[in-house]
Amino acid sequence: MPALPRPATGPGSRYTARAATTRTRPTPARAKPDIVALARRLTARDLWLTALIHEHRVLTAQQITRLAFTSTRSAQRRLRTLHHYGVLDSFRPLTVSGSAPEHYTLGPAGAQLLAAQAARDMTDTLWRPTSTGRIAYSPWLxxxxxxxxxxxxxxxxxxxxxxxxxxxxxxxxxxxxxxxxxxxxxxxxxxxxxxxxxxxxxxxxxxxxxxxxxxxxxxxxxxxxxxxxxxxxxxxxxxxxxxxxxxxxxxxxxxxxxxxxxxxxxxxxxxxxxxxxxxxxxxxxxxxxxxxxxxxxxxxxWHPLTPATGLEATDADTPLTLPVPPLPPAPHTAP
Missing domain, CATH: 3.40.1350 (Trna Endonuclease; Chain: A, domain 1)
Structure with a gap:
């Protein structure tokens, strides 16, 4: 049976990215991120979200909202702040009809934060300046x-x-x-x-x-x-x-x-x-x-089912390779 044609929208569609990053940041944020200054501005939820996006590469604004926020407005406000700091990058793909949601990926400050927390080099996060663009134009998006x-x-x-x-x-x-x-x-x-x-x-x-x-x-x-x-x-x-x-x-x-x-x-x-x-x-x-x-x-x-092997942490694991909890730490206080 031949492969099915791709849908115009939704899962399985071939998105065309509007741009790698759709929102510009103020000039200071374009400079090398100051992760020391960020330490007093980020919450435990922010750090969890940064790690989660690193793990899963890209999450839409709606997906992030349902995981960690009580309203769309509070999610949008915080995501704009994290984008402003360079913790996250974002893009909005073009679709044949309608508009796609904002998609969030790891930003330069986010990559530096994760590397610092893990006591590793930034290269170990596999982040590159072209990462968001590669995700945005990927046929697997x-x-x-x-x-x-x-x-x-x-x-x-x-x-x-x-x-x-x-x-x-x-x-x-x-x-x-x-x-x-x-x-x-x-x-x-x-x-x-x-x-x-x-x-x-x-x-x-x-x-x-x-x-x-x-x-x-x-x-x-x-x-x-x-x-x-x-x-x-x-x-x-x-x-x-x-x-x-x-x-x-x-x-x-x-x-x-x-x-x-x-x-x-x-x-x-x-x-x-x-x-x-x-x-x-x-x-x-x-x-x-x-x-x-x-x-x-x-x-x-199907009882009994047993979990897969290989889930335990080994000496080869670092904080960058360990599983990230699907939900944010609780309790948390939204900024």
Missing amino acids: GHDTGVNELLTHLAAHTRHHPHTRLPLWLSENSCARRWGDIIRPDAYAHWTETTPHGERLLPFFLEYDTGSQTLARVEAKLPGYAAFTTATGTAPALLIHTRTASRELALRRRLTDPARDLGLRLATASLDQTTDTPHARWWMPLEPTAGRLTLTGLAVR
Whole structure:
């Protein structure tokens, strides 16, 4: 089956960046950032957000708002301040119709702050003056923001429902550092929910499918996940999120027999269904007579699932490579 055409907007679309940076800073901020002076101006939430954007490369204003702020106005005000200080950079991509949200990336002062906190050289952050432009013009921008959209909705849900948690969320780059010789998922996360029968844990790898790859190429990823399970003795779930219900149906027809033969615990969902509630009853296991389940329902159906190995910190890790909590430190006081 040929790859699906790219949509005009949304996850999977090919954005055209309006500019690498859309808002100029006052002249003093263009000079070398004074991170010592910034120390008294930044909150714990600011530092957390800087690390989170470094981990996940790019987050939209809406994604940041749902994770860390109580209103759009307070988020916009603080993001403008962080951009003014050079902690964050931003751009707004062009779309075929309408307008895209502001996208935030790591800025020069943010990179220096992270390097100083980790007692490392700034080069270890992998930040370059061209970083924002490269992200803005990347053909994978829609894919990356789509992955982050899904996970930020999960994390935001836990802000208002304390019986649920997203204690771990690893980016594609973090996954590659840990398991890149076997698998390269788009994300890895732990979803937990406390029920009357105890806490249920769903450790899962995420493949975010935009339709740009053929069905055969998606199928070719499955043996790697089976090999990971065999080599490590762990059993995380594999979730494949597609752009449309028709793409999901095509994937299910293609992957059902291989997933069964490989012993994979695999479920699918699509953007047509999950919208802003990916925790809800939208996930369908690749199993006979299976219906749509919540994430917690998957954990119950597939019990016991075990987290992936390689999550523990090693001597090779630095503060720049350790996982960043999906939610800001609490309590925090907005400036």
